[in-house]
Amino acid sequence: MIEYVWLIPVFPLVGFIINGLLGKRLSKELVGTIGATMVGLSFALTLAVFYEYVNLPVDARPVEVPVYTWIASGAFKASVAFLVDPLSLIMMLVVSGISFLIHIYSVGYMHDDPGFPRFFAYLNFFVFFMLTLVGANNFLMMFVGWEGVGLCSYLLIGYWYEKQSASDAGKKAFVVNRIGDFGFLLGIFLIFWTFNTINFREVFALAAKYPVGSGIITAITLFLFVGATGKSAQIPLYTWLPDAMEGPTPVSALIHAATMVTAGVYMVARCSALYTLAPLSMMVVAIIGALTAIFAASMGMAQFDIKRVLAYSTVSQLGYMFLACGVGAFTAGIFHLMTHAFFKALLFLGAGSISHAVAGELDMRKMGDLKKHIPITYWTFMIATLALCGIFPFAGFFSKDEILFHALVDGHLVYWGIATAAAFITAFYMFRAVFMVFYGESRVDPHVAHHIHESPRIMTIPLMLLAVGSAFAGLVGIPIIQGGHKFKEFLAPSIIYSAGHHEAHYPISFEVGLMLFSMLVAFAGIYTAYRMYLRRPELPEIIAQKYRLAYDLIYHKYYVDEIYDMAVVEPIKDTSTFLWTGVDNRVVDGAVNGTAGLVAWLSAHFRKLETGFLQNYALAVVLGVALIVGYLVGL
Amino acid sequence: MVVPLPYVLGLSVALFTLGAIGVLIRRNILIILMCLEMMLNAVNLAFIGFADHFTAVDGQMFVFFVLTVAAAEVAVGLALVVAIYRRRATVYVDDLNILKW
Numbered sequence: 001m002i003e004y005v006w007l008i009p010v011f012p013l014v015g016f017i018i019n020g021l022l023g024k025r026l027s028k029e030l031v032g033t034i035g036a037t038m039v040g041l042s043f044a045l046t047l048a049v050f051y052e053y054v055n056l057p058v059d060a061r062p063v064e065v066p067v068y069t070w071i072a073s074g075a076f077k078a079s080v081a082f083l084v085d086p087l088s089l090i091m092m093l094v095v096s097g098i099s100f101l102i103h104i105y106s107v108g109y110m111h112d113d114p115g116f117p118r119f120f121a122y123l124n125f126f127v128f129f130m131l132t133l134v135g136a137n138n139f140l141m142m143f144v145g146w147e148g149v150g151l152c153s154y155l156l157i158g159y160w161y162e163k164q165s166a167s168d169a170g171k172k173a174f175v176v177n178r179i180g181d182f183g184f185l186l187g188i189f190l191i192f193w194t195f196n197t198i199n200f201r202e203v204f205a206l207a208a209k210y211p212v213g214s215g216i217i218t219a220i221t222l223f224l225f226v227g228a229t230g231k232s233a234q235i236p237l238y239t240w241l242p243d244a245m246e247g248p249t250p251v252s253a254l255i256h257a258a259t260m261v262t263a264g265v266y267m268v269a270r271c272s273a274l275y276t277l278a279p280l281s282m283m284v285v286a287i288i289g290a291l292t293a294i295f296a297a298s299m300g301m302a303q304f305d306i307k308r309v310l311a312y313s314t315v316s317q318l319g320y321m322f323l324a325c326g327v328g329a330f331t332a333g334i335f336h337l338m339t340h341a342f343f344k345a346l347l348f349l350g351a352g353s354i355s356h357a358v359a360g361e362l363d364m365r366k367m368g369d370l371k372k373h374i375p376i377t378y379w380t381f382m383i384a385t386l387a388l389c390g391i392f393p394f395a396g397f398f399s400k401d402e403i404l405f406h407a408l409v410d411g412h413l414v415y416w417g418i419a420t421a422a423a424f425i426t427a428f429y430m431f432r433a434v435f436m437v438f439y440g441e442s443r444v445d446p447h448v449a450h451h452i453h454e455s456p457r458i459m460t461i462p463l464m465l466l467a468v469g470s471a472f473a474g475l476v477g478i479p480i481i482q483g484g485h486k487f488k489e490f491l492a493p494s495i496i497y498s499a500g501h502h503e504a505h506y507p508i509s510f511e512v513g514l515m516l517f518s519m520l521v522a523f524a525g526i527y528t529a530y531r532m533y534l535r536r537p538e539l540p541e542i543i544a545q546k547y548r549l550a551y552d553l554i555y556h557k558y559y560v561d562e563i564y565d566m567a568v569v570e571p572i573k574d575t576s577t578f579l580w581t582g583v584d585n586r587v588v589d590g591a592v593n594g595t596a597g598l599v600a601w602l603s604a605h606f607r608k609l610e611t612g613f614l615q616n617y618a619l620a621v622v623l624g625v626a627l628i629v630g631y632l633v634g635l
Numbered sequence: 636m637v638v639p640l641p642y643v644l645g646l647s648v649a650l651f652t653l654g655a656i657g658v659l660i661r662r663n664i665l666i667i668l669m670c671l672e673m674m675l676n677a678v679n680l681a682f683i684g685f686a687d688h689f690t691a692v693d694g695q696m697f698v699f700f701v702l703t704v705a706a707a708e709v710a711v712g713l714a715l716v717v718a719i720y721r722r723r724a725t726v727y728v729d730d731l732n733i734l735k736w
Contacts, residue, residue: 612735614728619659 023117180230232264286326427525
């Protein structure tokens with residue numbers, strides 16, 4: 001089966017072509033079926049490939065499946081080829097599996113939308129590019145997928161393009177991503193310039209000859225990380241992700257929570273051979289990750305739009321993953337990526353189901369007491385929230401604790417402190433959301449109140465399946481127990497420590513103590529939320545009044561958007577306006593129009609010679625003859 | 636008796652100048668065509684004068700060419716004049732000045 005791995009991205013591409021070209025003529029049921037089936041086939045094939053891969057003898061791994069040579073020019077060779085190794089398999093499983101569930105959910109969620117075929121075409125197209133990105137065996141093909149998912153992200157954020165805010169958000173996401181892509185591209189150029197190849201395995205093998213801390217490797221990894229900050233919404237390029245919530249909710253769940261935004265983490269883990277050679281880059285990755293984790297979490301505290309809370313939470317969790325990569329715990333980062341894909345997709349789909357119940361409302365101030373009306377959504381949302389907060393035994397507990405553990409033992413006490421503080425805030429804002437939405441007094445608009453209903457089964461079944469994943473996905477990575485961490489064992493061959501790596505062993509009591517402590521922190525966060533939003537709902541307002549300045553700062557997201565506007569966007573706009581009105585209108589257009597004007601002015605005078613009177617011409621001829629004859633006879 | 640060459644050339648120049656002036660200042664196309672004929676015949680006169688002077692027949696042969704061309708030219712010219720008159724009901728060149736800016 002492994003040689004058919006190229007079919008995995010091709011299935012969604014076929015779905016895109018069918019739905020994109022013929023979607024309007026097909027019935028909604030057929031469009032939805034085609035869209036979901038194609039991704040389902042990808043998922044089934046990925047499972048088959050996975051099964052075959054784990055049964056391969058160890059020396060036959062990893063497998064490269066060439067499809068064809070795309071570009072061959074001198075020393076430069078880029079092929080369309082797939083690298084089947086543990087890392088790409090895990091990513092493909094996550095992407096195709098979660099996408100499949102979200103496609104099914106979308107059939108119900110988008111049912112009344114007039115753009116139904118377009119939505120499914122884009123969604124399939126996205127899955128195609130995402131699978132290309134994670135399956136590629138070289139940097140260029142990865143970049144193709146990288147750009148492709150950016151394009152689909154733009155198309156899907158601006159899916160409701162009649163809405164000004166949605167089309168603006170799409171544009172913002174695209175432009176901010178371009179900045180990151182620019183860095184990524186420079187990184188690829190540098191890689192080819194240094195190693196004369198862009199194939200992952202060849203590059204990593206050659207990189208091993210470089211000394212630790214070599215300048216060129218540091219430059220490459222930093223450029224690649226710029227790309228990662230754009231795609232994975234890290235400081236300073238995270239601002240597009242909260243705005244991306246303008247897109248339909250399944251899009252937020254698929255692209256802006258579970259798959260595309262994790263591409264940066266995947267890329268850093270994929271390039272572990274390079275990053276481990278550049279301690280400086282590792283430090284940058286860890287610092288950016290830790291800062292993003294706490295920064296985004298704090299912004300999530302004061303949001304009232306449920307999807308924006310989840311968006312900041314995503315940014316924050318991605319920060320955790322980068323922190324893990326930055327301290328060298330790549331497997332922990334990818335582990336968290338996988339568990340996060342389950343529970344964050346579930347949270348977003350749950351948010352979609354909630355807003356479905358209350359007529360499209362997303363403002364948590366207009367919800368409350370929904371628990372008994374939408375029990376399935378409530379229970380699944382609750383499981384995902386517990387998983388995100390890192391409560392035992394849900395998925396997030398295992399992955400988050402592993403990151404916290406590595407941040408402390410492989411990193412620095414400061415990283416651990418920041419990450420633990422972020423964990424507290426995470427527990428706080430997630431339970432704030434839960435209490436505001438499901439408990440307390442109903443603040444639902446009275447017109448909407450008696451229409452509250454649970455979502456149809458086509459939406460709740462994916463919720464339940466994801467809830468199963470959110471609850472149990474962590475069990476593949478049980479710490480402490482010998483041989484319990486299957487995930488790490490499986491993934492280990494894909495992670496290359498070029499600079500040598502030793503797995504530190506600590507007493508069990510230390511690990512358990514850390515876990516208990518982080519659970520305690522999470523419970524403290526939950527309790528704080530309980531005090532503030534359930535026991536005394538007037539308390540948040542009092543605190544906000546008391547610490548007006550701090551509250552305003554957080555509520556306005558530290559004014560980062562405004563600062564960017566002032567420092568970057570406006571100067572660029574001003575320069576562009578100058579280039580437009582000053583340079584283009586005056587200099588460029590002036591030269592062209594001036595030439596035409598000069599010719600017209602001269603013609604206006606010269607054309608007077610053409611009188612139309614026959615005898616004027618005859619006179620000119622006679623005078624001409626007289627002149628020539630006079631000249632010839634030497635007058 | 637032989638007319639001396641300067642006399643012949645003098646007459647030729649006088650005729651040519653008259654014809655040229657006529658072409659330049661007369662308004663009627665028919666008159667202009669006649670003036671053209673006058674210029675051609677002035678040239679013919681010069682050819683004959685020179686042929687006689689140099690006792691060579693080349694000049695006289697040219698005269699026949701010129702006569703033939705002149706006949707053809709008049710035929711075409713008059714046809715054009717008739718066509719113009721039918722269309723514009725005028726033969727005055729002053730009225731035919733639409734070919735301009």
